[in-house]
Structure formats: structure tokens, C-alpha cells
Amino acid sequence: MRILVADDEIMSRRLLQKTMERAGYEVTAVGNGRLAADELCKSEGPKLALLDWVMPELDGPGVCREVRKRKEQSYVYMILLTSKEKRENVVAGLESGADDYLTKPFDPEELKARLRTGMRILDLEDRLVEAREGMRFQATHDALTSIWNRGVIMELLGRELARSRREGKCTAILLGDLDHFKRVNDTYGHLAGDEVLKETARRLLSSVRSYDFVGRYGGEEFLVVLNNCDPAYGLTRAEDIRKIIDLQPVQTSGGLVPITMSLGLLLSQEWGYRSAEELLQEADAALYAAKGAGRNCVKVATPKIQPDAGEISVPELARRRR
Amino acid sequence: MPRSLIDFAELLTRVENDRELMRDLLSIFKEEFPRRHRALREAVKSLDTKQVASEAHALKGMLSNLAAREAAGAAARLEQLGRDGKSAEFRESLATFDNIAEELLLQLDARKAEVSG
Numbered sequence: 001m002r003i004l005v006a007d008d009e010i011m012s013r014r015l016l017q018k019t020m021e022r023a024g025y026e027v028t029a030v031g032n033g034r035l036a037a038d039e040l041c042k043s044e045g046p047k048l049a050l051l052d053w054v055m056p057e058l059d060g061p062g063v064c065r066e067v068r069k070r071k072e073q074s075y076v077y078m079i080l081l082t083s084k085e086k087r088e089n090v091v092a093g094l095e096s097g098a099d100d101y102l103t104k105p106f107d108p109e110e111l112k113a114r115l116r117t118g119m120r121i122l123d124l125e126d127r128l129v130e131a132r133e134g135m136r137f138q139a140t141h142d143a144l145t146s147i148w149n150r151g152v153i154m155e156l157l158g159r160e161l162a163r164s165r166r167e168g169k170c171t172a173i174l175l176g177d178l179d180h181f182k183r184v185n186d187t188y189g190h191l192a193g194d195e196v197l198k199e200t201a202r203r204l205l206s207s208v209r210s211y212d213f214v215g216r217y218g219g220e221e222f223l224v225v226l227n228n229c230d231p232a233y234g235l236t237r238a239e240d241i242r243k244i245i246d247l248q249p250v251q252t253s254g255g256l257v258p259i260t261m262s263l264g265l266l267l268s269q270e271w272g273y274r275s276a277e278e279l280l281q282e283a284d285a286a287l288y289a290a291k292g293a294g295r296n297c298v299k300v301a302t303p304k305i306q307p308d309a310g311e312i313s314v315p316e317l318a319r320r321r322r
Numbered sequence: 323m324p325r326s327l328i329d330f331a332e333l334l335t336r337v338e339n340d341r342e343l344m345r346d347l348l349s350i351f352k353e354e355f356p357r358r359h360r361a362l363r364e365a366v367k368s369l370d371t372k373q374v375a376s377e378a379h380a381l382k383g384m385l386s387n388l389a390a391r392e393a394a395g396a397a398a399r400l401e402q403l404g405r406d407g408k409s410a411e412f413r414e415s416l417a418t419f420d421n422i423a424e425e426l427l428l429q430l431d432a433r434k435a436e437v438s439g
Contacts, residue, residue: 009383011350015336018343054379083382083398105386108338 001119004045005029006036006063007052007081012104016050016081019108023115033058037066040076047074047122048115053082053093061096068097075125077118081106142216144194145201153215153223158276160213160225164268171268172234174224174241175283176204179260179295181220192254199250200259207244208237222261223280231267238265238298246296260296262287267300327426330433332389348430351388358384359423362400366412374412375404393422 003025007013010031017029028046030036034057039045049067051060058066060080067076080098082089093101099121100114142149148156157173164171178184178200185193197220204214204222213225224241226234242263249256264286266279286301293299337343358381365373378401385394396419403411 009380009387010354011347011384011387014346014350015343015387018340018346019338022338022340054376083379083386104383105336105389108336 001048002026002028002046003048003050003115004036004039005050006031006033006055006060007050008032008055009052012052012081019111020050023112025115032056033060033063037063040067040078041070041073043073045076047076048118049076049078050111051078051080051098053080053089061093061098064093064097074129075122077122079111079114079118142201145198145216147201147205147222148213148215150215150217153213153217153225154276156213156215157223157225157280160227161268161276161279164228165273169228169268170230170234172226172229172231172237173266173279173283174226174234174238174263175217175266175280175287176222176224176241176245176261176263177287177291178220178245179262179291184257184259188252188254188257192252192257195252195254196250196257196259199252200245200261203244204241207241234265234267235298235300238263242296242298262290262295263298264288264290265298265300327390327392327422327429329389329391336387336389347387351384352430354384355381355423355427362419363416365404366400366416369409369412371404371407371409373404374409375401378404390426393419393426396422 001024003020005013005016005020005027006029007016008031013029013031017027020027025048028039030039033051033055036049036051036055037058040049040063049063051063053060055063060082064078064080067078077100078098079100079102080093081102081104082093083104090101099118102111102114140149140152141147160171163169178196181193181196184196197216200220200222201214201216204224208214208224208226211227213223213227215223217223226237229237242261245259245261249258264283266283266286282301286299290297290299333344333347334341337347358377362374362377362381365377378397382394382397382401385397396415400412400415400419403409403415
């Protein structure tokens, strides 16, 4: 565990440094408050600190206040070490954001015990952060496939839509649907169906760039947003994705399951100023056209392809193509 | 025999019986103390209350770390006088501090072989 020791008085600094090193800490020692604050405010800075009260440039309470201002970073457990023993000093020290307070000259055993308290609090914080990250993942990702869930992929699409309009760049929306998925479930069982969905998500992720988005739009329906790509590239990528899905059967607990995907592609040059939902209706119409053309193919959405697409509701389109 | 101004037993407890660290601290003290002591005298001479408080505070810290309680107490009195702006009492308190400091340095020299061995 790394610890910062800040004391302008060289004897105290040496004593603290040695005591901490003997206790197994990795010590960074500085001689003024400004250096201490800078060190603690680094994203990978120490999470434990022993701070002298009286220091040049910035005093101990000043360091605490600066560190506490930066709320986005991990918690730093700070102990003020000082000869100021008056009650109002204790209150002022703690009010500045210090977690604990120890008077000089310190007893090494007491200091180490107090640092262990700090370690317990930091450990608790780590576990809370881990739990929060876990919940955040669950709230944003599809539980089965671990790709973006519908809510998030729609949000990302909306954001990308605004960006491409602002920057005048081309983006592509790909709406893909596994062909005859109901048959997979009926023939191989739901467990195998789930395995197919997971493998499909993996194949989709492996076939796009790190800055593209892949999400589960519905049951066996996937939405891919290809950022900043020219129209020719969008079509090529859509065809590549179709081939990757079709390349080999999926190994499942129910046996080898051959899969194919139909895809509807919409390029941003056709977008105008319509909403993400409206655009998805067009991509969905193109997907419907791909289903109608025999499945396992890509169809590009244009208003001319499906003049009546706007008259068909999305649920109706979904029902028709299954 | 004069009273010992440094409680070596306490000092050893502070350094967790690390004699090398104790020698290290004493060596820093011997180097730093004269400079700080001079600065304190200068501050007293110019009746600079803020500087007296600051230098006395630093000396108090050094002496506390050495378990030199009496000398640290004399430095603490000067620090308080500086904070309270009682410059009229500086000289008398400095004289007390000087006497203790002189004796402390003599004692350190006398135990030089012991602490450096």
C-alpha cells in the first residue's frame, strides 16, 4: 500500500518514512503542502496520507480541503499529525476533511493502528465501488450476451446521430435478425438458443471496430452502429458481418447449430433530421426486405426501397419477418 | 550528575529500537539545530513575532522527536509568546532555551560514542 508522508521538518519526515517502511508501506515523502496536494490529487496517487499541520506553501488542513474538492477521484484517507492539541484545532482539522488526528510526538504503534483503520475504510470503499460498477454494468448491459442493452444502444445511437449531423460525417445503422431463430429454440432447446445468442454477440463484437457500438435490440435482434464510416465501408462491413455470422455453425450443448442473419442497413446520408426511432423504422423495413429476399443477406434502406414502410408499424414488421 | 535532557529509552521506543535510525536522527539534528537556533535568535533580536513562532515551532518539533522534553517545552513557550505577540518576554525565554540547548548539545557530545557505536 502506498502512503504519502508530508512534513517540512526533516527529522519528522525521516522518522515517519522509516516507521512506515518498516510497517510495509511504500512511502512517498514530500516537504511541503503544495507537493502533497499535487501528489494526492493524481489519479493514481497514494490513498493514504500522513500530513503535518504546519507546512510551507499549503498547510495540512489546506491539503485536506484541496483533496476533498476533487470528488470524482478515489477516496484518500488523511491523518493530520501535529502538536496542536486544543479542542478547536481538532475540530478545525477534522472540518477541513481529515479523517483522523494524531498529536506529535507520535507513538509508532498507535500510528500504525490508526493507519490500519484507514486501510479498512479504503477496503470498504473498494468493495462499494466494485459493487456500484457491477450494478452499473447490469443496468447498461444485456444480461445474457453482455453487450449494450436496448436502452443504452438507443441512447448511443441518438448521441452518434447528433454527432454525425454536427460534424457532417457518415454513420451506418445495421439492424440484424437471426434467421429462423424460433426453429433453433424448438429444435435444439432454449439453452442452445441462449448459447447461439451469446455467440452471435461475440461474433458481432469481433467484427466491428473498438469505437463502434453493438447492442441487443430485442430477442434475436441486434443493433450495430458503425461510427464515422463512409457509405462504401458501411456496406462492406454489413456484408462482412453477415459472412462472419454464417461462417460456421455454433457449438452448443444441444449440438452444432447453423445460423444466418438478415440485415437492414441505413446510411446517415439518408437520415435528414429524423429521430433515431424513425430511422430505425427504415432500417427495420430494410431488414424486412432482406427477409423477403430469402434471408441471409443485406438490404440497404432508402425511401425508394420500401415506399410503404412508413405505413407499417414496427411490431407488425417484426411479426411478418419471423 | 546532571539530569539527562534526552530520554534515550523513549527515543529508542520511538524508533522501534532501530539504532541506525536513531543515529540518523541525531546526525540530522546536529546539522539542522544550529541553523534553526541561529534563525530563532535573529527573529528574537528583530522582535519578529511571526518568525519567532515559526522557528520555535520547528525547533519544538525536532526536540520532541528526540524525546528532549525540557528543551521542547522551552521552544514551545517561545512559540506561544510569538503567537501571542508578547515580544517583551522573548529575551528571557530565549535565555532559558539557550541554556538548555547548550547543555543538551554537551550531553549529546558526551554520549557520542554510545549513540554512534
